[in-house]
Amino acid sequence: MSEHPNQDPDEQPGTTTTAPPTPPQQPRLRAPLRRSRHDKVLAGVAAGFGRWIGVDPVVVRVVLVVLAIFGGSGILLYGIGWLFIPLEGEQQSEVEQFIDRHRSKDERAKFPLLLIIPAVIIGIIVLGSLVSAGPWGGWWSSGGWLLLLASGGIVIWLMTRDGLVGPPKAGSWTDEAQSTGFAHGGSGDYPSYVAPEYQPPADVPPVQPYEQRPRSYLGAATLSVAIIVVGALSALSLADVASIEPVAIMAVGLGVLGLGLLVGTFFGRALWLLLLAIPLALITAIAAMVPSNLSLGDGIGERTWRPVSVAQATVPYRLTLGSATLDLSRLQAPTDASAVIAVSAYLGVGELRVILPADMNVELDASVGMGELSVVGFPTIDGKDNRLVTTIPAVSEQPAPTIHLVSTLSIGSMEVSRA
Amino acid sequence: MRKHPADFTSLIFGLLVVGTAVCVLLYGYTDVNVDWRIVVPIAFVALGVLGLLGSIIAQRRSSRRAQVDQASAEVSS
Numbered sequence: 001m002s003e004h005p006n007q008d009p010d011e012q013p014g015t016t017t018t019a020p021p022t023p024p025q026q027p028r029l030r031a032p033l034r035r036s037r038h039d040k041v042l043a044g045v046a047a048g049f050g051r052w053i054g055v056d057p058v059v060v061r062v063v064l065v066v067l068a069i070f071g072g073s074g075i076l077l078y079g080i081g082w083l084f085i086p087l088e089g090e091q092q093s094e095v096e097q098f099i100d101r102h103r104s105k106d107e108r109a110k111f112p113l114l115l116i117i118p119a120v121i122i123g124i125i126v127l128g129s130l131v132s133a134g135p136w137g138g139w140w141s142s143g144g145w146l147l148l149l150a151s152g153g154i155v156i157w158l159m160t161r162d163g164l165v166g167p168p169k170a171g172s173w174t175d176e177a178q179s180t181g182f183a184h185g186g187s188g189d190y191p192s193y194v195a196p197e198y199q200p201p202a203d204v205p206p207v208q209p210y211e212q213r214p215r216s217y218l219g220a221a222t223l224s225v226a227i228i229v230v231g232a233l234s235a236l237s238l239a240d241v242a243s244i245e246p247v248a249i250m251a252v253g254l255g256v257l258g259l260g261l262l263v264g265t266f267f268g269r270a271l272w273l274l275l276l277a278i279p280l281a282l283i284t285a286i287a288a289m290v291p292s293n294l295s296l297g298d299g300i301g302e303r304t305w306r307p308v309s310v311a312q313a314t315v316p317y318r319l320t321l322g323s324a325t326l327d328l329s330r331l332q333a334p335t336d337a338s339a340v341i342a343v344s345a346y347l348g349v350g351e352l353r354v355i356l357p358a359d360m361n362v363e364l365d366a367s368v369g370m371g372e373l374s375v376v377g378f379p380t381i382d383g384k385d386n387r388l389v390t391t392i393p394a395v396s397e398q399p400a401p402t403i404h405l406v407s408t409l410s411i412g413s414m415e416v417s418r419a
Numbered sequence: 420m421r422k423h424p425a426d427f428t429s430l431i432f433g434l435l436v437v438g439t440a441v442c443v444l445l446y447g448y449t450d451v452n453v454d455w456r457i458v459v460p461i462a463f464v465a466l467g468v469l470g471l472l473g474s475i476i477a478q479r480r481s482s483r484r485a486q487v488d489q490a491s492a493e494v495s496s
Contacts, residue, residue, distance in 0.1 A: 245447070248448055251439075251444045251447075252444070254439060255437055255440035255444075258433050258436030258438075259433070259437060260433075261429045261430075262430065262434070263433075264426060264429040265425055265429040265430040265433060266426075267423070269423075269426070281436055281439045281440075284439065284440070284443055285439055285443060
């Protein structure tokens, strides 16, 4: 430990001021994440976040709106941003200010822990409500996966907040000292000052000085491997050497990207792969969920089909996306009790309700690719590739005509009830 | 490649991405029945556990850094 007094270096032979004085380099500090005061629509979350990641706020707003429509997670994310991101010019977020008003300083040190626990609990509660609301197929299609990713993002944000996890950020004591040499000898604006050489106290373990990570090629290498793998599998599939479905090829490519990210936990850096991996994960997961019988091009919206004549009833009813009700309760029964009326209804994604007439027998063939199937007189079933074939007799015991109903749903929920 | 302190962002998203890929492959191309009612809550709980671990590590790192800062302040004064 040198006992350098704070005096003029000219009187200190052998000090480290022989090098020409260079002005201390301004360490590259990243502006903290703050909600914008000026460029805001609601609370400045999108503008602040966009500026922080270097993206036009319009892009962030569009993404948030899309996420809001797609399961509502955009609203959730915006609300979280509002609560947890401090306003421009302030140091504390709304939540932190709230907690500060109610907690002592010592307790505030446990703040990240205190936040993560309720975040996880809220996540589980939200999940629980989703579970009770419907099958996982519906959960997926309603953007639950985005909710999971959003929760992951929250946890990570909490952990990396103010550089709590990971290496110390640029601008920390050690970084500045290293980049400028300022702590080991006077230079720049303070030529007359010689700081004492720092030696860590014996009882405190030294922190590893932060070094600017060298440029990592892990991401590029991972992406290259993923492209090679996807290309090779596609070639095998196209050449009929092996039958590999596109979704499987996408999943393998996704797995390679994920492995690259995992390697990046300890070696190199490949975080930008998330820009590819997250959309690809969503697309792959959704594509894997889509049953093979999904038909596109049958329209989108809300439909109510209420045939009254046999001619109307035998028209195939089809809808690709939305909510459909096939109400057969007003269908006029043919006088011929041996008549069989073939009715078919198809819905790609959404909710399909079928109301059966009371005065006719129904031979029902109901199938749901992914989701919930509820048929009067039967327990509700959910899951993948469910099919129920049954006969539901007319209420009266008189001979009655028969409806042969084929009701098909790819993803969603189907309810077959009686008028 | 040089080893660096664990990057939890890479770890968590890496696990999520690999998990998605594995689930898709298991679900679609094997007889293994992936029950999302089990997988998704587990994913949440695992995420929370990782968050807790990360917080604890962060707490230790930051308090250690504060100790060093304090010590350096004492030395320089």
